[in-house]
Amino acid sequence: DTAVSQTPKYLVTQMGNDKSIKCEQNLGHDTMYWYKQDSKKFLKIMFSYNNKELIINETVPNRFSPKSPDKAHLNLHINSLELGDSAVYFCASSQGVPAYEQYFGPGTRLTVT
Amino acid sequence: GEDVEQSLFLSVREGDSSVINCTYTDSSSTYLYWYKQEPGAGLQLLTYIFSNMDMKQDQRLTVLLNKKDKHLSLRIADTQTGDSAIYFCAVLADSGNTPLVFGKGTRLSVIA
Numbered sequence: 001d002t003a004v005s006q007t008p009k010y011l012v013t014q015m016g017n018d019k020s021i022k023c024e025q026n027l028g029h030d031t032m033y034w035y036k037q038d039s040k041k042f043l044k045i046m047f048s049y050n051n052k053e054l055i056i057n058e059t060v061p062n063r064f065s066p067k068s069p070d071k072a073h074l075n076l077h078i079n080s081l082e083l084g085d086s087a088v089y090f091c092a093s094s095q096g097v098p099a100y101e102q103y104f105g106p107g108t109r110l111t112v113t
Numbered sequence: 114g115e116d117v118e119q120s121l122f123l124s125v126r127e128g129d130s131s132v133i134n135c136t137y138t139d140s141s142s143t144y145l146y147w148y149k150q151e152p153g154a155g156l157q158l159l160t161y162i163f164s165n166m167d168m169k170q171d172q173r174l175t176v177l178l179n180k181k182d183k184h185l186s187l188r189i190a191d192t193q194t195g196d197s198a199i200y201f202c203a204v205l206a207d208s209g210n211t212p213l214v215f216g217k218g219t220r221l222s223v224i225a
Contacts, residue, residue: 042218043215045212
């Protein structure tokens with residue numbers, strides 16, 4: 001029944017490792033997003049995909065690589081993790097561009113030690 | 114670029130009304146949103162308003178938009194302890210691929 005789901009919910013890893021976060025939506029939306037929420041709760045867009053095509057790529061280090069195998073999935077791979085990558089990462093989805101209603105997943109709390 | 118500002122904290126007594134304010138800078142902002150985030154949870158879309166509207170009411174929630182002053186507010190009537198959360202204002206310009214821009218969130222604490 002979950003609309004936007006993310007796995008894992010928690011991820012603890014060491015600096016220098018590579019990790020992935022997965023996102024799936026069952027709403028039939030054609031646009032998906034990754035947001036980063038830092039320790040002060042500030043929320044900022046990272047990427048957006050529309051019909052598997054990258055349409056928004058904010059100023060994000062190229063260690064972050066999104067991949068959209070189909071419209072229902074948007075995964076985030078992070079190489080060479082750094083302490084500053086510790087945050088909560090939210091996936092969201094919407095229908096159409098511009099996105100009138102975005103629905104968010106529960107978030108993945110990434111802790112880099 | 115767009116800048117969205119909110120006060121960081123608000124404390125109210127149970128049963129009172131809460132008013133959370135937001136200001137934005139881009140006059141082309143067309144859609145304006147309020148999201149709620151409970152502890153450890155994702156963002157829940159509460160309501161949104163188009164820039165051609167002044168007011169929108171949805172049960173206990175009232176959104177007011179002053180487009181001239183670029184000011185958006187969310188009023189919660191009869192605030193309950195379950196309303197304690199962080200409330201984010203977000204704006205979207207109707208120009209294709211622009212992203213949602215969020216404020217830093219207002220932490221609402223409801224005192225019983």
